[in-house]
Every structure is written in structure tokens, then in C-alpha cells.
Amino acid sequence: MQFNVFKMKNLCVLFCFLFLGNTIIAQTKFEKESRLSVHMVPDQAKQFVYQLLASKQVKWYHEIHETGQSIEAKTKYQNKKYSIEFNMDGSLQDIEVETHKDDISVKTYANITNVLETKFDKHWIKKIQIQYIGSKEALLTFFKSGHPNNITTNYEIVLKGKTKNDKALYEYLFNEEGTLKSTKTIIFRNTDNIQF
Amino acid sequence: MKPFYLLLLCCVFSFNTKAQNTYNIGTLPTINLSKSLENNWKINFKSEFRQLFKTGQFGNNQTTNYDYVHTDAAIVASKKTGLNNTIAGGFLLRFRDQDIVKRTIQQFTIINRFNAFRLGHRFSTDQTFASNETMALRLRYRVTFDIPLNGQSVDKNEWYLKISNEYLNRFKNKENYDLEIRVLPNVGYVFTDNNKLEFGLDYRINDFVNQSTRQRFWLAINWYISI
Numbered sequence: 090m091q092f093n094v095f096k097m098k099n100l101c102v103l104f105c106f107l108f109l110g111n112t113i114i115a116q117t118k119f120e121k122e123s124r125l126s127v128h129m130v131p132d133q134a135k136q137f138v139y140q141l142l143a144s145k146q147v148k149w150y151h152e153i154h155e156t157g158q159s160i161e162a163k164t165k166y167q168n169k170k171y172s173i174e175f176n177m178d179g180s181l182q183d184i185e186v187e188t189h190k191d192d193i194s195v196k197t198y199a200n201i202t203n204v205l206e207t208k209f210d211k212h213w214i215k216k217i218q219i220q221y222i223g224s225k226e227a228l229l230t231f232f233k234s235g236h237p238n239n240i241t242t243n244y245e246i247v248l249k250g251k252t253k254n255d256k257a258l259y260e261y262l263f264n265e266e267g268t269l270k271s272t273k274t275i276i277f278r279n280t281d282n283i284q285f
Numbered sequence: 286m287k288p289f290y291l292l293l294l295c296c297v298f299s300f301n302t303k304a305q306n307t308y309n310i311g312t313l314p315t316i317n318l319s320k321s322l323e324n325n326w327k328i329n330f331k332s333e334f335r336q337l338f339k340t341g342q343f344g345n346n347q348t349t350n351y352d353y354v355h356t357d358a359a360i361v362a363s364k365k366t367g368l369n370n371t372i373a374g375g376f377l378l379r380f381r382d383q384d385i386v387k388r389t390i391q392q393f394t395i396i397n398r399f400n401a402f403r404l405g406h407r408f409s410t411d412q413t414f415a416s417n418e419t420m421a422l423r424l425r426y427r428v429t430f431d432i433p434l435n436g437q438s439v440d441k442n443e444w445y446l447k448i449s450n451e452y453l454n455r456f457k458n459k460e461n462y463d464l465e466i467r468v469l470p471n472v473g474y475v476f477t478d479n480n481k482l483e484f485g486l487d488y489r490i491n492d493f494v495n496q497s498t499r500q501r502f503w504l505a506i507n508w509y510i511s512i
Contacts, residue, residue: 122436123435123436123443150437256368258368277398278403279509279511280394280403280405281481281509281511282431282473282483282507283403283431284363284396284407285317285319285329285331285361285509
């Protein structure tokens with residue numbers, strides 16, 4: 090029992106030491122996404138989503154990034170995943186629709202592939218989203234009739250890229266012609282609690 | 286998975302009706318401290334403090350003596366070998382009464398990330414060396430599922446649910462085999478991505494292949510810190 094008392098005392102000291110130490114050490118990027126009740130969503134955002142899609146199963150999220158906040162509607166409609174992002178006042182930012190590479194024009198996809206082949210030894214595409222940016226009226230017209238007037242179309246691609254030294258997950262944004270606009274490295278959440 | 290848990294539940298209750306079936310109830314706090322190194326290496330220190338509060342046989346009197354069972358200290362070095370894969374190896378010291386048990390550990394982990402949850406598969410082996418005993422070999426497989434209780438990813442200041450299910454095959458001598466099954470439903474809280482606290486049940490059942498089932502119910506409290 091003498092040994093046990095010693096162990097318990099050490100345990101308490103260790104817990105206190107680690108906790109106090111960690112409050113000083115821990116610094117992470119501030120990014121938070123949480124479910125949002127439909128009652129909290131600005132009316133103009135709700136109206137737009139209901140005008141755009143007949144889907145009734147819309148999930149609303151509140152996102153806080155380092156650069157600001159946004160409201161996002163996520164839904165599945167006619168077997169496609171939609172993600173519609175709004176500013177906090179309900180004004181529209183963009184519409185993203187998950188798609189397949191076959192839905193991209195051959196020329197654009199060839200340009201995208203060229204870029205990726207120069208960047209990586211090998212790459213695997215995980216997800217493609219078409220991003221539509223424009224006024225609400227222009228986007229509603231486009232989704233109802235298919236006429237793209239005053240709409241900017243981008244391709245947001247999540248891919249696994251392998252170089253000589255590293256493998257990582259990236260988000261690449263291309264314009265309608267397949268020209269690279271921006272890249273981001275996706276940082277994974279800590280996996281210690283699954284691994285150990 | 287549902288039929289499996291029903292089967293497990295049936296097994297638990299059927300074992301309860303037989304004599305010589307024992308149970309333990311206690312606490313199992315652990316601290317996990319990790320440090321990332323260069324070239325995708327990571328070093329992990331884990332310490333576990335096992336305390337027993339109740340032990341006895343189902344249907345008979347219980348004993349309630351408190352017992353501090355052991356303290357574990359383990360060091361594991363891991364290397365990320367792919368986007369989702371990690372290999373790891375390490376060493377554990379178990380301080381039990383006046384004895385020190387030694388264990389070597391090897392593991393391979395795959396973590397799949399989905400839109401709203403993560404799924405981890407851990408394949409591991411370990412070899413345990415105790416004084417005056419032959420070496421015990423264990424082959425283990427654990428599947429872990431974690432899902433946010435709010436939103437689509439587990440963010441800072443949010444809760445999550447983590448459920449693990451592990452199968453441990455233990456070989457000792459030629460004729461001594463045992464299978465242990467663990468089910469661990471836990472709730473976790475994220476202070477930051479590098480500082481998480483989990484608590485829940487760590488249920489373990491073993492020796493049922495030898496007709497003398499032992500069931501252990503631990504209150505698990507796990508603290509994961511990454512620096």
C-alpha cells in the first residue's frame with residue numbers, strides 16, 4: 090500500500106503539471122462549424138434555398154473561420170450534393186455542387202490534369218465540386234433554365250498528391266478553362282485518440 | 286454491426302447464469318502525451334492508472350476492497366507511412382505490486398476520413414514478459430468510430446462520440462489461448478485539437494472460451510495532449 094499511496098500522489102502532480110503546461114502550449118487555428126437551427130437562418134437565405142431546390146431536407150451550419158463567419162446550407166437533391174454558402178446577413182456567397190470528372194469539358198479537364206501532373210509525381214482525385222458565383226437572380230435562372238449568364242464557374246478539387254518527399258491532401262481551385270487559381274493544403278485533425 | 290452486439294449481449298447474459306463467472310468494477314484513467322517530430326515521426330507517452338473498487342462473482346457476495354492494481358508507462362514511436370497509415374512500435378512497463386511487467390508493442394493503423402465521421406482500424410501485436418512466466422503473445426484488432434455531436438467535424442469546444450470495439454487473441458504456452466472482447470463507448474470534449482478529454486465505459490469480457498467468464502467494467506477517463 091505504501092507504493093500505492095506514492096503512485097496516487099504522483100498521479101495528481103502529473104495531472105496538474107500537464108494541465109497547467111498545456112494551457113500555455115496549446116495554440117491552434119480557430120475554425121468551428123456547428124449545426125444551426127432553421128429559425129436562426131436569415132429569411133433571404135432560406136427563401137433562396139427553397140426557390141433553388143425543392144429539397145426539404147436542408148441542414149444549416151454556422152461556420153467560423155479565421156477570416157470571418159458564414160452560414161452554409163447542405164442538402165442532397167436529385168442525387169447531387171449541394172452546398173450553398175451565405176454571409177451572416179443572408180446574402181449569397183456561392184453554390185457548390187459535387188460532380189464527376191465526366192461532367193467537366195474534355196479541354197478543361199485536360200488543362201486541370203496537366204497542372205496536376207506538373208505539381209505531383211502521382212495524384213488521386215477525391216472530390217470535385219463545381220462552384221457557381223453570381224447574383225441570386227442569375228443563379229436561379231441558371232439552375233432553372235441552364236443558361237449561364239453573368240455566372241463565374243470554378244472547379245474545386247480535393248486531391249491526394251504525392252511528391253518525392255511527401256504525400257498530402259490538397260484543395261485546388263481552377264477556373265472554367267482549367268487554369269489554376271489557388272491551392273490549399275488540408276490539415277488533418279489530430280488522430281491520437283484513434284491511433285493510441 | 287447490430288446483430289453482433291445483440292449476440293454479444295446474449296453471451297453476456299448467458300454467462301451470467303453460470304457459476305464461477307466473475308466481474309471487476311474500477312477506474313482506468315489514462316494520460317496520452319504526444320510530440321510530433323520531423324519527417325512524419327511522432328513520439329507518444331501513455332500512462333494508465335488502474336484501480337479496482339469492486340470484485341466478485343455474479344449471484345454471490347461481492348467484495349468491495351479497494352485495490353490499486355497497476356501503473357503503466359508506455360513509450361511508442363510512430364511514423365506516418367501514407368496519408369492514412371501509420372506504423373508504430375514501443376515498449377511498456379507495468380508496475381504491479383512488487384513486480385515490473387515488460388511489454389513490446391507493434392502496431393499498424395489506418396484512419397479513414399468521411400464527411401461526418403472518422404473510422405480507424407488498428408492492427409497490433411504485443412509480447413508480454415513477466416517474472417517467472419512464459420511470454421504471452423497477443424494479436425489485436427480494434428475498430429474505432431468517432432463522430433461529432435454537433436456539426437460535421439469535431440471542432441474546438443465541441444463534444445463527440447467515440448465507440449471502439451477490440452478483439453484480443455492471447456496465446457500463452459501451447460494450450461493456453463484466450464479471446465478478449467472490448468467495447469468502449471466514450472464521450473469526448475475538445476478543448477483544442479491537441480487537447481481532448483474522453484470518458485465512458487471500457488467493458489471487457491474474456492475467458493468465455495474456457496467457460497469461466499470474466500467481465501470487467503472500467504470507468505475510463507482518457508486525456509490526450511499533443512505538443
